[in-house]
Structure formats: C-alpha cells, structure tokens
Amino acid sequence: MSADYLTPEQRAFIPRYREKWQHIGLSTERINQQHATDAVRAIYTALELTEPEIIIVDSPNAAFEYIWNLFKVNSHTILGDAIDNFYWSRIYRNLQSDLLVRLPSNLQANLHSLFENHLAQEYANLLQNQMEIQWEDVIEKYFGKRDRNFIKNIFSSCQKPETLIAGGSYFDFCIHSLKYHQFQNKVLILEKFVKNCGWTFFFKNIAIISNHSTTISIDSNNHLHAKDTPAIAFADGYNLYAHHGKLKLERTRKLDDIGWVNLLEKMNTVEIDSWEEYKLLRIVRERVNVQPMQFLKATNPNTGEVRVSRVSMRFASAIEAVRWVNQRTP
16 A cells, blocks of 8 residues: 555645644744643653743753753752653654554555655754854864764754754654544644654753744745755844855854844844953843843944854853853864
8 A cells, every 4th residue: 555545635735734833843833831831741741741940041051051051060950861862762763663554554655755744853953063063163162172072962952953854744744634543642742842842952951932933934846945045044143144055154153143133233232341342241131030131241442343142141240251262263
C-alpha cells in the first residue's frame, strides 16, 4: 500500500496539514506568555517531571547567554540536568513507534517524504550552526580553548519547533485522515508547544523559552535569503544573514552593532552609569519572567560612530563593562 492508494479526499488533506504546521512552527508573531508557559508545563507533566521555573527571553542567543552566565559563576546546578532526547522520546518517539506498527511500511515511506519540510530544517540548522560558531569564539576567549562538548551539552536540552513541523504534520494527518484518534492527546501536546514557543531549553529546574523571530525572509525557491537585511531577525537585535540558504556569518558579525543600536532606539532604556564616551544602559521589561538586558554604548566623539555591546547584568559601572568588553576583543 503506497500513498497512491489514499483516497482523493485523504490526499487533498496532505497540503493542508503541511501548511498548518509550517504556519504555526515558523510564526513571526510574539508569543503569548501564558500559553507558552502552559505548553511547557504540559510537557513536564507528560514526562512526569516537577514543574520548573520558566524564563522567557527574546532569542535563542539570549537563552544561551542566560545559561552561559550561570556556568561562568559556577551556578549551573541551578538549572539541573538537561531534559534531552532520552526524555523527549517518551512523547515523540513513542508516538512515532505506536503509529509505525499500524501503517504498512511502504505507506510510511511515502507519507514521510510528502511531509518533509526543507525550509523548517534549514531554519533550524543555519541558526544552530551560527550560534555554535559564535559561542565557540566566546568560550575560547574566556577559557583560552574551544569546548565543543560544552556547547553540544547545552544544545542537547534544546527543542526547536521547526524540527517538529514535518513529524507533527505527519502525525496530525494520520490521526485525523487515517482515524488514529487514540493518539490525539499526545499530538496536541506537541502542537501546543510548536504553536506557542520558540526554541526552548529544558532543564530539570528551569525552562528557558525563546520568543519567535520577528522576521523570516525567503527567496523564490523557499530558501532563507535577504540581500542587505537579516534573513532571520529577533526582537533583541540578534540576526542571521543568509544568501539563498547559505549562512553569511561574517556579514552577521559586522552588522551586529546596527541591530543593537536599532533595538536601543526602539526600547525605553535607563542609563545606569557613564564614563568618558561610554554609557551603561539597561532595558527593563515590564512583563513578568522576561530577562532584562544591559548594554555598553560607545559614541566616538570625533566621528559620531556608535558601537554597542551586550554585557552582563552584574556590571554596575561603565568602566567595569568597558574593561570586560576590551578583554573579549582581540
């Protein structure tokens, strides 16, 4: 039995489920904090784990920075162990296995190919590749060596909605078009997560939810692409530049300052301290459970050029932040 043997009505539903899951998994709308919190709590409940503290940040990079700051001060035990794929398989892989024993093998293969989503996978791959490269640089500057295992261990806790789009649409189709309604509650847990959360880092004690990106730009062949602007952009200024599906990392590094400057112009900032041409600025969010951010802004008195660096919340003086930024700059 292959996909050719599906009824015309069943085949007509395939693009509907693909579009549904791509729409929710690649959304650029701001997440609803309560819905995101509920979705993550439902996953912990399904895994029979204690409800964690939930933090909401504006980008996957901000989530990684939150984790990194705990490691730097040897407070990573606050997070607890990572909730990795071993735990996640209780929901996703068990659901997949339950369906596999009910569907003929040749139908499975046909359906899997029909629900593949290359744009969603490209989004997840390019964003993680960029973050890995950039954080390798940060870790090398801090420890004097690269530590791929450190980064790998952090990403083992991360679940990305984009990577669930293909499987979720496939499961959804099987349940409603092939009448496997007994699995509906499990798929609903996945659907609520994909719909309401961005990249989420799951730990025993804390879950860190990233907001959706604010921009996703693609070319006519459905690849991430933008000429002079980010292909993926987040509200906190973190950006990814891509050319027809290929990562442009150097472009991202050169234009990071522009993103931070634009963010500071849009947000209400509080000046914490100043020293010479430097200002220590803080963005304090009014929303509950959203991490505040702090920046060092330098304005060249001769040219007017503005440079912005994101700095730790532990700095209370501009000169402290300047020294830290200078240590990190080759």
